[in-house]
Amino acid sequence: MTERAMPIKNNNRRIDFKSLLWILPVLIVLAFLDFYPILEGIYFSLTDFNQFHFFNYGFVGFANYSYIFGSPELRTVIANTLVWSVGSTVVMVPAGFMLALIMNQKNLRGKYIYRSLYLFPWAFPAFLTILVWSNMLAYNGGVVNDLLGLVGISSIAWLTSPTYAMFSIIFVNFWLSFPYYTFVYTSAVQSIPNELYEAAEMDGYGSLRTLTRVTLPLLKRQVAFITIFGFIFTWNNFYVPFLLTGGGPGISTQILITYSYLEAFSYSNYALGAAYAIISILILLVFVIVTNHYTKMMSILY
Amino acid sequence: MGSLSLQNIGRNFGKNKGVFDVNFEVENGEFFVILGPSGCGKTTTLRIIAGLETADTGHMFLDDREITNFPPRMRNIAMVFQNYALYPFMTVKQNIQFPLKIMKMSKADQDAKAEEVAKMLGIDDLMERKPGEISGGQRQRVALGRALVREPALFLMDEPLSNLDAKLRTQMRVELKRLQREFNTTTVYVTHDQVEATTLADRACIMNGGRVVQLEGPLELYNSPADTFVATFVGDPPMNMIPAKVKAANNEVMLEVLGQLIPLKNFTIEEGQEREVKLGVRPEDTLVGDQGIEANLAVIQNVGKSVYEYFKVGDLTIVKQDTKNSGLVIGQNCYLFPDPAKLMLFDEASGKLIYKGGKMVKNAPTTA
Numbered sequence: 001m002t003e004r005a006m007p008i009k010n011n012n013r014r015i016d017f018k019s020l021l022w023i024l025p026v027l028i029v030l031a032f033l034d035f036y037p038i039l040e041g042i043y044f045s046l047t048d049f050n051q052f053h054f055f056n057y058g059f060v061g062f063a064n065y066s067y068i069f070g071s072p073e074l075r076t077v078i079a080n081t082l083v084w085s086v087g088s089t090v091v092m093v094p095a096g097f098m099l100a101l102i103m104n105q106k107n108l109r110g111k112y113i114y115r116s117l118y119l120f121p122w123a124f125p126a127f128l129t130i131l132v133w134s135n136m137l138a139y140n141g142g143v144v145n146d147l148l149g150l151v152g153i154s155s156i157a158w159l160t161s162p163t164y165a166m167f168s169i170i171f172v173n174f175w176l177s178f179p180y181y182t183f184v185y186t187s188a189v190q191s192i193p194n195e196l197y198e199a200a201e202m203d204g205y206g207s208l209r210t211l212t213r214v215t216l217p218l219l220k221r222q223v224a225f226i227t228i229f230g231f232i233f234t235w236n237n238f239y240v241p242f243l244l245t246g247g248g249p250g251i252s253t254q255i256l257i258t259y260s261y262l263e264a265f266s267y268s269n270y271a272l273g274a275a276y277a278i279i280s281i282l283i284l285l286v287f288v289i290v291t292n293h294y295t296k297m298m299s300i301l302y
Numbered sequence: 303m304g305s306l307s308l309q310n311i312g313r314n315f316g317k318n319k320g321v322f323d324v325n326f327e328v329e330n331g332e333f334f335v336i337l338g339p340s341g342c343g344k345t346t347t348l349r350i351i352a353g354l355e356t357a358d359t360g361h362m363f364l365d366d367r368e369i370t371n372f373p374p375r376m377r378n379i380a381m382v383f384q385n386y387a388l389y390p391f392m393t394v395k396q397n398i399q400f401p402l403k404i405m406k407m408s409k410a411d412q413d414a415k416a417e418e419v420a421k422m423l424g425i426d427d428l429m430e431r432k433p434g435e436i437s438g439g440q441r442q443r444v445a446l447g448r449a450l451v452r453e454p455a456l457f458l459m460d461e462p463l464s465n466l467d468a469k470l471r472t473q474m475r476v477e478l479k480r481l482q483r484e485f486n487t488t489t490v491y492v493t494h495d496q497v498e499a500t501t502l503a504d505r506a507c508i509m510n511g512g513r514v515v516q517l518e519g520p521l522e523l524y525n526s527p528a529d530t531f532v533a534t535f536v537g538d539p540p541m542n543m544i545p546a547k548v549k550a551a552n553n554e555v556m557l558e559v560l561g562q563l564i565p566l567k568n569f570t571i572e573e574g575q576e577r578e579v580k581l582g583v584r585p586e587d588t589l590v591g592d593q594g595i596e597a598n599l600a601v602i603q604n605v606g607k608s609v610y611e612y613f614k615v616g617d618l619t620i621v622k623q624d625t626k627n628s629g630l631v632i633g634q635n636c637y638l639f640p641d642p643a644k645l646m647l648f649d650e651a652s653g654k655l656i657y658k659g660g661k662m663v664k665n666a667p668t669t670a
């Protein structure tokens with residue numbers, strides 16, 4: 001008994017300082033990529049760094065934040081960001097999933113051709129696509145309005161009316177992004193062994209029931225991860241609103257990231273821009289922690 | 303219950319791959335085994351029966367109802383897949399109940415049914431676990447349970463024991479046979495393991511290159527193989543195959559094998575003629591004597607209940623099996639001869655069995 005009570009020295013737990021050397025490069029890269037910019041950003045957001053104090057900016061505490069929280073724009077911009085992110089995510093991620101399911105059907109002929117074709121627009125430089133769409137959606141002479149005219153519908157100000165602008169940027173973003181989600185889901189769908197489908201088929205499950213009882217539960221984690229990732233990515237997707245509407249008309253399509261840019265580089269109020277960016281990051285952080293708590297989606301990364 | 307009939311079933315994958323002209327009948331309640339080497343078309347045949355693969359040719363009947371073009375779900379057939387195909391996110395109970403979920407059956411009935419099947423399989427204490435939390439043998443039982451719970455007309459099993467270790471496999475073999483008797487469900491069982499075939503099967507068919515080469519009771523496959531393929535496939539170690547010649551001269555019929563002449567009774571051959579054959583001798587029918595084929599003992603394998611001795615004769619290796627050691631030492635020369643009552647002769651060209659048990663086989667092919 002006494003022998004068993006003796007503590008066993010655990011050599012595995014000892015920190016070997018030589019091995020720290022091996023993770024040093026990773027730490028250095030992380031420091032440059034992550035820690036430095038973030039810390040610098042946080043620091044800027046606590047200063048009065050702007051056009052007027054370019055060389056002699058100083059620490060101002062939470063002044064920028066209290067200004068932002070007091071400004072009427074914040075609510076609109078956050079609401080816009082939510083509409084933009086949720087709106088894009090709920091169409092592009094399921095569309096990608098559905099297309100992946102369709103593309104992976106056992107008996108589909110010409111799979112490889114479709115796969116290359118649907119990746120093509122995604123491989124195309126996004127800003128060119130956005131330019132094309134911006135022309136197509138133009139009020140005067142845009143293809144979309146011309147086509148509507150043919151069926152007797154009067155022209156719509158797709159990009160220049162507050163009612164339609166948000167819808168338009170979400171639509172273009174959807175058009176631009178869903179091939180990517182198809183691609184991502186394809187590998188998830190392909191990871192399911194065929195026998196699982198065949199067993200269900202023999203038991204009498206039709207395709208819809210197989211989807212809800214087999215495919216979706218099997219891909220629960222992946223779906224959660226891809227959806228949340230899609231949401232975060234869209235939240236920070238600067239391209240589409242900036243190039244298509246520039247946040248307008250008014251601030252009706254301004255999202256946090258474009259607004260931060262606007263403050264920083266159009267009004268040269270770098271500190272305020274940084275503060276907006278930090279607010280955006282903090283909201284996302286809370287979002288990720290909460291969703292991960294419920295979905296455990298991060299576990300697919302380990 | 304259910305009787306199955308396959309008529310001229312074929313599925314061509316091209317390049318001579320697939321299954322061709324498969325015919326067999328499985329009677330109600332029968333345990334039917336499809337045996338054959340890897341790639342011979344066993345799985346394809348089973349998948350055609352299940353409806354997961356479509357047949358290019360032929361017809362299929364289940365209880366006199368043609369099911370050739372029925373979708374899988376209309377066939378009332380359950381299949382146990384080689385890798386079990388259990389749903390990892392469901393508990394054992396949910397997996398077993400999966401086929402019932404889609405039937406019009408009350409929750410209480412589903413529970414009772416799953417419980418009953420699980421008891422019978424000895425997995426009723428695992429019901430709330432996930433497939434990832436139980437052993438391979440237990441998973442195997444769950445897969446069986448999922449098939450049993452449906453009470454299908456026909457069971458299909460694709461090498462269901464191949465992922466288990468040797469001991470568990472023996473145990474599950476006994477279990478499977480017991481279950482099949484208990485449920486009395488017609489079963490088509492695929493394996494490449496001839497021991498499994500002989501212990502389980504009421505009847506077995508052997509496939510090779512997509513064709514059925516012999517269909518018989520498992521013992522007949524061993525005792526009267528239709529051709530050299532079956533002869534060497536069934537039995538372990540395989541039957542010794544030695545090139546030989548039948549000669550009829552001076553009113554005597556002799557088998558000339560490796561320079562030795564052995565008198566042959568009842569072999570139909572014209573005086574003065576010769577015929578190329580393959581001599582087939584089972585290891586247990588290989589005897590050591592004072593005269594015969596000169597051989598040199600190379601390897602001795604003693605596995606307890608039997609002793610295998612491997613002899614070299616020129617380039618050939620001849621195996622002899624006995625319950626005890628022959629007393630020879632490695633490197634020693636001796637004389638081997640086949641038990642004349644047991645030796646088999648196969649046609650050189652077609653490989654078909656022509657002579658067995660001291661007489662010609664009925665309808666044996668004559669000289670080509």
Ligand SMILES: Nc1ncnc2c1ncn2[C@@H]1O[C@H](COP(=O)(O)OP(=O)(O)OP(=O)(O)O)[C@@H](O)[C@H]1O
Nearest residue numbers: 315319320338339340341342343344345346347494
């Ligand atoms: N979908 C398919 N397309 C093309 N060829 C196929 C297909 N399925 C099987 N084959 C080929 O048909 C032959 C028979 O395959 P099958 O799977 O039926 O063999 P098997 O007897 O089950 O072998 P094993 O013991 O290795 O499982 C093989 O040569 C295989 O390569």
Ligand SMILES: [Mg+2]
Nearest residue numbers: 344345346460
């Ligand atoms: Mg197989």
